[in-house]
Amino acid sequence: MAMEVKYGRRCFRQAFNRELRTAFRRPMIHWLTWIFPLLLFWLLSSNFSAGTLLNLPVAVVDNDHSELSRQLIRDLDASPHASLTEWPGGLEQAEQKLRTAADYGIVYIPTDFEADVLAGRQPQVVFYYNALFYASGLYSTQDFTGLMTTLNSQYRSIMAAKIGKQVPTLAQVSLTYQSLFNASGSYIYYQQFAATIHLMQLFVVACMIYVLSRSKPLIYSNSFTMSLLGKMTPYTLIYTTVLMAQIALLVWASDARVVGNAFYMYCVAFFYIMAAQSIAVFLFTFTRSAITAYTLMALLVSIAMTFSGLAVPELSMPLPAQIISNLEPLTHALYAMFDLFLRQVPAQPVASVCALLLVYPLVVGLLVRKRLPARLKAQEAMT
Numbered sequence: 001m002a003m004e005v006k007y008g009r010r011c012f013r014q015a016f017n018r019e020l021r022t023a024f025r026r027p028m029i030h031w032l033t034w035i036f037p038l039l040l041f042w043l044l045s046s047n048f049s050a051g052t053l054l055n056l057p058v059a060v061v062d063n064d065h066s067e068l069s070r071q072l073i074r075d076l077d078a079s080p081h082a083s084l085t086e087w088p089g090g091l092e093q094a095e096q097k098l099r100t101a102a103d104y105g106i107v108y109i110p111t112d113f114e115a116d117v118l119a120g121r122q123p124q125v126v127f128y129y130n131a132l133f134y135a136s137g138l139y140s141t142q143d144f145t146g147l148m149t150t151l152n153s154q155y156r157s158i159m160a161a162k163i164g165k166q167v168p169t170l171a172q173v174s175l176t177y178q179s180l181f182n183a184s185g186s187y188i189y190y191q192q193f194a195a196t197i198h199l200m201q202l203f204v205v206a207c208m209i210y211v212l213s214r215s216k217p218l219i220y221s222n223s224f225t226m227s228l229l230g231k232m233t234p235y236t237l238i239y240t241t242v243l244m245a246q247i248a249l250l251v252w253a254s255d256a257r258v259v260g261n262a263f264y265m266y267c268v269a270f271f272y273i274m275a276a277q278s279i280a281v282f283l284f285t286f287t288r289s290a291i292t293a294y295t296l297m298a299l300l301v302s303i304a305m306t307f308s309g310l311a312v313p314e315l316s317m318p319l320p321a322q323i324i325s326n327l328e329p330l331t332h333a334l335y336a337m338f339d340l341f342l343r344q345v346p347a348q349p350v351a352s353v354c355a356l357l358l359v360y361p362l363v364v365g366l367l368v369r370k371r372l373p374a375r376l377k378a379q380e381a382m383t
Contacts, residue, residue, distance in 0.1 A: 011223035015230030018217065023234060032207040033238050040199060041246050044192050045253065056140040058105040059094035060086040066114035072125065072151065076107065079143035098130055105129035105140040193250060194310045197337065198330055200243050201276045201304065205297045207235060208280030212376075213290040219376050225369075232277055239273045240266065247337075260340030264350040268336045271357035275329035278361035285368040285375050304330040329357055 023029040058076075062069050077084040084107065087093045097103040106128040110116075116123040127144045211231070221227035244266055251258060258265075279300065283293040307317070307325040314325050325331050336353040339345050 008223050008226040011221060011226040012230035012233075015217075015221070015227040016233055019211075019231045020234050028210065029207070032203055032210065033235065034242050037200060037203050037242055037246070041196060041249070044195055045250075055083040056081060056105070057103045058082040058084050058107060058140050059097050059103040060084045060107045060109070061091045061094050062086055062109045063090075063111040064109050064113035068114035068117060069109045072109065072147070073107070075147055076143060079147070081142045082140050082144075098128065101130065107144075193247070193337070194308070194334055196246050196250065197243070197272070197333055198301070198305050198308065200239065200246075200273075201279075201330055202297075202301050204235070204239050204273055204276040205280040205283070205301065206294065207239075208232065208277050209284050209290055209293045209297065211235070212281065212284045213379070215376060216380060219373070219380055224373055225365075228372075236270065236273050236277060239276075240270045243269045243273065251341075258341055259343050260345050261350075264345065264347070265337060265340050267350060267354050268333055268340070268357075271354045272329055272333040275333075275357045275360035278364040279329075281361075281368055281372065282364045285372045304328045307331070308334055310334070329360055332356055 023033070060073055062073065073084055073086070076082055082105070085103070087097065091106075091108065094103065094106045098106055108126045108128065110123050110125070113123050113125065125148065127141050129141050215231065218224060218227055218231065247265070247269075280293075280297070283296050283300075284290070287293045287296065303324065307321055307328060308330045309325060314322055314331070317325060332353055336345075336350065340350070
């Protein structure tokens with residue numbers, strides 16, 4: 001038994017060192033392991049560089065054209081989230097812009113708006129937004145509520161006098177505030193964070209399919225399992241390091257404060273990369289060509305993003321969608337990473353997530369233990 005363990009360790013070490021040398025000499029490996037991931041990370045960062053969604057196009061339908069309605073439009077247009085445009089075609093044209101996503105919201109000011117305010121009749125100014133664009137549509141309304149509150153306070157005494165009631169004296173409150181980091185409210189952080197982890201899975205699966213399609217030495221190894229582990233371990237370490245570097249850059253760029261343990265984050269990233277590698281092994285084993293494996297990879301990665309809980313909360317999904325969501329390693333990795341950023345998570349929940357992610361390579365290992373060597377031999381025979 002001791003001799004078998006010693007021989008297995010030697011096979012692992014030989015495969016590990018051989019793969020490191022091979023990977024260093026292959027430009028494609030460099031592109032897949034760190035150049036493409038970091039380049040795409042930079043592109044995403046530049047795309048989300050504003051931090052939050054700003055100057056979103058909003059249509060205005062002003063049926064009053066009074067001094068008060070124009071003041072309301074000027075104040076809302078001066079706010080950072082919305083950029084207002086008044087359409088002469090009225091509500092019909094504005095609705096068409098909303099349907100085609102040319103605008104994300106409509107501000108509707110009714111006829112006799114100023115006269116009704118001065119008469120104390122409390123008219124309604126309505127802000128419609130396109131809820132299909134869950135981020136853009138909602139963010140276009142961010143400054144509207146505060147603006148209407150300010151307007152109501154300014155005209156409160158006039159309206160009360162028209163109604164015939166005495167206005168009570170209000171306390172003079174001095175309010176100071178600072179902009180605190182909010183992970184779910186920061187577009188650059190929330191969206192790019194999820195996209196970074198998701199796209200890392202794409203690169204891991206693509207790279208491992210590429211590596212396995214060029215794994216002739218594994219066929220002649222006396223310890224296939226240990227040699228396979230030795231061949232894959234360098235990429236596990238490289239991708240874990242790249243993912244942590246991307247997250248560190250994102251945290252630094254968005255001035256985020258990490259509440260949880262950074263070592264726990266590294267553990268989740270490590271086991272997440274292992275789970276993604278196991279998906280690549282599964283796809284390669286049960287397809288006849290690398291092209292077919294790449295095609296299925298694109299399908300699975302798309303499903304992972306759809307059901308990860310980012311676009312639609314998992315609790316809002318029907319039961320079949322929830323099952324698909326929990327079958328994806330991306331879902332568990334995202335939840336764990338966000339928990340570690342936002343709160344002080346103890347070791348036990350993190351260990352549970354890591355153990356769950358470890359299930360993927362263990363199950364795949366059982367499924368491919370006989371078929372993968374045969375798949376590699378068949379590929380060698382064809383070449």
